[in-house]
Amino acid sequence: MSTGVIPDQHDVELAEVLLGLTPEERLQALRRYAHLREVAGKQI
């Protein structure tokens, strides 16, 4: 069961950073990430 799992503090801090964004900003960030990954893939 997951109830007793103690999450890694670093992961919690990362999640808290993302929670500082609005859902709309998170959606835009996801698109940006996908775009950068596509660009990087073409350069390899």
Place this chain on the structure above:
Amino acid sequence: MTELDPERLLHALVDHEVEFCVIGAVAAWLQGNPSVTLDLDVMPRRELDNAERLAAALNALAARPRGGERAVELEGADFLGWKAQSFDTDAGPLDVVPLAAAIGGFEDVATIELALGEFSVRVITIDEVIASKEELGRPKDTAALPALYATREALRRRKP
């Protein structure tokens, strides 16, 4: 595979009045999970009218079965087996998952509504994403769990 444009995908579904919720990694990402993904999973309500709206939305996105070259003209009946189907579209990869392990279908899952600018969508809760990943138990699901547990903890800390 076309680059993911999640906003365009979701906009198309909303514009065509598809009843659906976002599941999987994008649902978790939109709630703060710091683990990124490059495809969108949605769970439609299993009902003929909705299947027809879903088909229209996918046709507007020039959807083709994953790995296929050409767009196919979808109809509502194409979804009535309610099996999971994977598509490539002009706005990136989209998986249609009418039923998911552990959490069931659209009517069964706990969701929250998120405002995404001009529109809003329903996404399954972090608890539902965790339940699904725990039940599936594949290596990639197990690997996703630590970040999901952390996100659940971060969400709990933010609640008054």
